[in-house]
Amino acid sequence: MKQLLMLLALVAPAFAQDAKPEFKSRPLFNGKDLTGWHGEGYVVEDGAIACTPQGRNLVTDDTFADYILDFEFKLTPGANNGIGIHYPGTGDSAYVGMEVQVLDSTDPKYKDLKPYQFHGSLYTLVPAKQGLLKPVGEWNKERIVVDGPNVRVEVNGEVALRANLDELNKQFPKHEGAKRRGGHLAFLGHGDRVLFRNLNITELPPGANSAGAAGAGFTRIFDGKTLTGWKTEKDGDESWVPINGILKHIGTAKNPSQLWTEKEYGDFTMVFDWRWNGTGPKMQRPIILPDGTEKKGADGKSETVEVQELDSGVYVRGNSKSQVNLWNWPVGSGEVYGYRTDGSQSAEVRAGVTPKEKADHVLGEWNRTLITVKGDRLTVIVNDKKVIDKAQLPGMPAKGKIALQHHGASIDFANIWIRDL
Missing domain, CATH: 2.60.120.560 (Exo-inulinase; domain 1)
Incomplete structure (x- = not known):
């Protein structure tokens, strides 16, 4: 040794x-059907993935480790969804993996939520900066960057969250998802209507350990x-x-x-x-x-x-x-x-x-x-x-x-x- x-x-x-290496992205959704995904309660409407009242988890067939995920989303009043990262494919995705919140943070019914429950936050782990969402009914742009232990969330061009999973492991030793460094991506629905489109992923090599x-x-x-x-x-x-x-x-x-x-x-x-x-x-x-x-x-x-x-x-x-x-x-x-x-x-x-x-x-x-x-x-x-x-x-x-x-x-x-x- x-x-x-x-x-x-x-x-x-x-x-x-x-x-300045030049990285290429590829579509994660073809705009026509749910090829490459599996789950329940999601349909394709006008080039977007829509969560229906039956919507729960919609999971990628492939797994990902280091990457840049770009997508657009549109909320309806009071809507709640999430982006699962490092999800192993079974179990509660917010705990066996991690959940980046997708939420209408402006709805009055959410006024008493904990800071880590609002849009862009890592659920139960790290709160995100608020005030970055466009009015409900408009399309928003979001980017999630995963680079080894480092996670960054950008909403409409502004950084909403930075987190280091190695540090989170020390703060939350019982959180299994924070220990993981790869897994499936997923939409985590609660039956509320949310639309997603223009999903693109840029896979990155493991640079920190190369x-x-x-x-x-x-x-x-x-x-x-x-x-x-x-x-x-x-x-x-x-x-x-x-x-x-x-x-x-x-x-x-x-x-x-x-x-x-x-x-x-x-x-x-x-x-x-x-x-x-x-x-x-x-x-x-x-x-x-x-x-x-x-x-x-x-x-x-x-x-x-x-x-x-x-x-x-x-x-x-x-x-x-x-x-x-x-x-x-x-x-x-x-x-x-x-x-x-x-x-x-x-x-x-x-x-x-x-x-x-x-x-x-x-x-x-x-x-x-x-x-x-x-x-x-x-x-x-x-x-x-x-x-x-x-x-x-x-x-x-x-x-x-x-x-x-x-x-x-x-x-x-x-x-x-x-x-x-």
């Missing part, structure tokens, strides 16, 4: 080297804008999309395949960020013991737990067998499935490629992973925890290309750096 701390002390923020090359011998192998230096296995592969410093894999894209580096590597340390940007089907997956075997029940069958099936990984040295898994299995990311499940390998090898713990952050949040390959030994660190320590991979090629694996799940990569050893 001392070596890890020294390494992280050497690397510098990647995007600090880029002056790895750079200053003084550490690292080279950036994803430029944040193009696939220069990379090649897909199949022609016409539309699944890998670079935008705003993020390399997005779109699970439903045409002709998906693995994405390979053009260069080969021998001994190296690779540093990258990654996160699941969508959800997966519910499946039963085995509980893996420290020796790499599956835990058995009294009936001799493998014990399982239900998880969202999310699966990707990194092939090292051109070899799918030496794949460092990124997945939502109970065993956690970092496992080398091809060796763990190979009965011809020794017990020591199979135990060595089994993670010591599941160090993954909750779904939707960014993870930081370091992969070091030296000789036939592999070390994997996930979120500052060494989950694989100099595991032996017998027969692994001495040199080869690196691949980001496609396995159907939507995943984001960012800040991909490498250092030859």
Whole structure:
């Protein structure tokens, strides 16, 4: 762990080297239907999403971490709604996630509300500046910026709220939502008529925790804008999309395949960020013991737990067998499935490629992973925890290309750096 701390002390923020990066936004609502959303009680009227008397939660299918959300909204007298951020998808969104209030703060019936209940506030956490809304019935513009622990809300061009979630965690240790750093977006209706339109999102890379090359011998192998230096296995592969410093894999894209580096590597340390940007089907997956075997029940069958099936990984040295898994299995990311499940390998090898713990952050949040390959030994660190320590991979090629694996799940990569050893 001392070596890890020294390494992280050497690397510098990647995007600090880029002056005024240009970020692109994309629509979060197509203006025609609710594709990309799920929930109840919302309809589309004249290019806007309208909350009906049955309106409760309307949730994005995708998850988001760092982003800029721009939208317009129109209130009716006394209307109450909200914007859920970092919502895990189930539970009370104002507490398991966080709620940015959408409210007709001028209505007399709300005169006795607590400060954190008025428009733009983080419900139960931080009050927002008032007096920024246009008269009821007119369209307002709002921007919500989430950058790591920092949250900013702007109403009609003026800053209404600034908050730091790390500080809020200290003030409100029981608030689960303030601990999260990613999740779904949602409209949180109470049956009042509110309209939303022109929803656009600008996804941002995890800049505060990015790895750079200053003084550490690292080279950036994803430029944040193009696939220069990379090649897909199949022609016409539309699944890998670079935008705003993020390399997005779109699970439903045409002709998906693995994405390979053009260069080969021998001994190296690779540093990258990654996160699941969508959800997966519910499946039963085995509980893996420290020796790499599956835990058995009294009936001799493998014990399982239900998880969202999310699966990707990194092939090292051109070899799918030496794949460092990124997945939502109970065993956690970092496992080398091809060796763990190979009965011809020794017990020591199979135990060595089994993670010591599941160090993954909750779904939707960014993870930081370091992969070091030296000789036939592999070390994997996930979120500052060494989950694989100099595991032996017998027969692994001495040199080869690196691949980001496609396995159907939507995943984001960012800040991909490498250092030859």
